[in-house]
Amino acid sequence: MDTILEGGFSSPVLNSQTAFRAVMDALANPGTVQKLVAPLSTHRRLGPELVSILLTLSDHDTPIWLDDTLRSDPAVTEFIAFHTGAPVVAEPGRAMFAFASAAAALPRLDQFNLGTQEYPDRSTTIVLAVEALTGGEQLVVRGPGIKDHGHINLVGLPEDFFAQWSANRELFPRGIDLLLVADGAVMGLPRTTRISEGH
Amino acid sequence: MTTTAQYNFAYLDEQTKRMIRRAILKAIAIPGYQVPFSSREMPMPYGWGTGGVQVTASIIGPDDVLKVIDQGADDTTNAVSIRAFFAKVAQVQTTTRTAEATIIQTRHRIPERALQAGQILVYQVPIPEPLRFLEPRETETRKMHALEEYGLMHVKLYEDIARHGRIATTYAYPVKVEGRYVMDPSPTPKFDNPKMHMSEALQLFGAGREHRIYAVPPHTEVVSLDFEDHPFEIQHFEQPCALCGAEQVYLDEVILDDAGGHMFVCSDTDNCEERRNAGFVGSLGVQEAAE
Ligand SMILES: [Zn+2]
Numbered sequence: 001m002d003t004i005l006e007g008g009f010s011s012p013v014l015n016s017q018t019a020f021r022a023v024m025d026a027l028a029n030p031g032t033v034q035k036l037v038a039p040l041s042t043h044r045r046l047g048p049e050l051v052s053i054l055l056t057l058s059d060h061d062t063p064i065w066l067d068d069t070l071r072s073d074p075a076v077t078e079f080i081a082f083h084t085g086a087p088v089v090a091e092p093g094r095a096m097f098a099f100a101s102a103a104a105a106l107p108r109l110d111q112f113n114l115g116t117q118e119y120p121d122r123s124t125t126i127v128l129a130v131e132a133l134t135g136g137e138q139l140v141v142r143g144p145g146i147k148d149h150g151h152i153n154l155v156g157l158p159e160d161f162f163a164q165w166s167a168n169r170e171l172f173p174r175g176i177d178l179l180l181v182a183d184g185a186v187m188g189l190p191r192t193t194r195i196s197e198g199h
Numbered sequence: 200m201t202t203t204a205q206y207n208f209a210y211l212d213e214q215t216k217r218m219i220r221r222a223i224l225k226a227i228a229i230p231g232y233q234v235p236f237s238s239r240e241m242p243m244p245y246g247w248g249t250g251g252v253q254v255t256a257s258i259i260g261p262d263d264v265l266k267v268i269d270q271g272a273d274d275t276t277n278a279v280s281i282r283a284f285f286a287k288v289a290q291v292q293t294t295t296r297t298a299e300a301t302i303i304q305t306r307h308r309i310p311e312r313a314l315q316a317g318q319i320l321v322y323q324v325p326i327p328e329p330l331r332f333l334e335p336r337e338t339e340t341r342k343m344h345a346l347e348e349y350g351l352m353h354v355k356l357y358e359d360i361a362r363h364g365r366i367a368t369t370y371a372y373p374v375k376v377e378g379r380y381v382m383d384p385s386p387t388p389k390f391d392n393p394k395m396h397m398s399e400a401l402q403l404f405g406a407g408r409e410h411r412i413y414a415v416p417p418h419t420e421v422v423s424l425d426f427e428d429h430p431f432e433i434q435h436f437e438q439p440c441a442l443c444g445a446e447q448v449y450l451d452e453v454i455l456d457d458a459g460g461h462m463f464v465c466s467d468t469d470n471c472e473e474r475r476n477a478g479f480v481g482s483l484g485v486q487e488a489a490e
Contacts (some may be wrong), residue, residue, distance in 0.1 A: 012213070013207065013208045013213060014208065014260065014261065015261045015399075016213065016216075016217075017208075017209075017216075017258075018260060019260075020216075020220050020257075020258070021260065023224065024224060024227065024258065024401075027224055027227045027228055027416075028227050028401045028414075028416045029416075029417065030416060042325075045389065056220075056222065057217060057221055057224075058218070059214060059217055060222070061214075061218065094220075115281055117345040117346070118341050118342065118344075118345040119230050120226035120231060120232060121222070121226075121228075121232065121234045121235075125224065125225075129244065142314075143416065144230050144377055144415075144416040144419040144420075145227075145416035145417055145418055145419065147417075147418045172379070173229050173232060173379065173380075177224070177225075177228045183309060190227065190228035191228055191229070192229075192230065192377065197363075
């Protein structure tokens, strides 16, 4: 295990900018795969993609929720405290960002902060590590940022993701936004994206 | 030590950038909705588009190529200063050519040349709230957006028709984004409204004094408000650009002399120059070349 002092970005200012653009492009073009910047080193369970987004977007103003695996690992919480200063909250409903190392560890989407009708921007952004961004069952995506329609082939989504996502979509303008990560890359599914089966 | 070493990259500190970046991400996720953010003081007055400058500073990287326009022109004081600012604090390459830019910061126009996938258009917005002139209280306008209560806006536009026989609004003409939020496209002429619809580019809006950021992702529906019996129409110009002969572009009137002489020329100076370089000549363009 690395010491907590290690493992940040090699060039914090420029790497954060590059990683942010990847996340921004991911949410502006839902379903596309955007390459992330790798941090210097990572922890056992907090993969490089989670670290990259953590370093780019969180700080002491952003309460974050961690799944049990991450939260019970002192090396992870110390790393987060040292590099970001972000307060870790136990209730998903209070989180501005949620980090999950696997789909099985993620509560139902509606357990997170869904924002309010007047301030829908206050909802949680969930960052979920999946097994792979490509190679899985094909789903069709439509909505803002997508020309006509696109395809996603994720591996490792939550059990009844399809139904949960539809319910989230129905809440618009409220709802969570999702960043899926694997293999050094990120894919965005903002609340506006409609997902259906088919081709 | 170089001058730039006194600043953080792109001027803003990292905490401020993170805060603005988070606002941009939520703005993209909720197209047309105004996300509040804590605007920072910039080394320029508010009238100079500090909201747009803060958005640009939060997204720009060393590989970007920046273009800045003011009323369609690259050579106004405002545009030149903002370009010089980013060349200094972010060491980015700048350009006047729309096709070469990765980020275009704008006040009052959308380039004539269709924007491409990967390009980002950053608008400087003075008044982000389209309902403000109907309802001065922020708590009320926020409620109206929350409840999708846009009846007053339609009443205002219809009053225009009753009074003028048509919708008189020609700038900051309100649009509806993805069938949900009514949005102020910033004081661009309504001529440019159709360019926002299903654009290939990402459109980001920053209002510094009003502390708001909003966005329109690529391939997003942007519809100008109108009525069945009075459909939305863009401005039409009687004659083409006097310098390059372009039609279907937005023209500015230029006064030539005290005797009332005037001509209409492209507001988009890059588009005009590109056309003239390609050999297109307008009615007064020939005379100019002959002098
Ligand atoms: Zn012209």
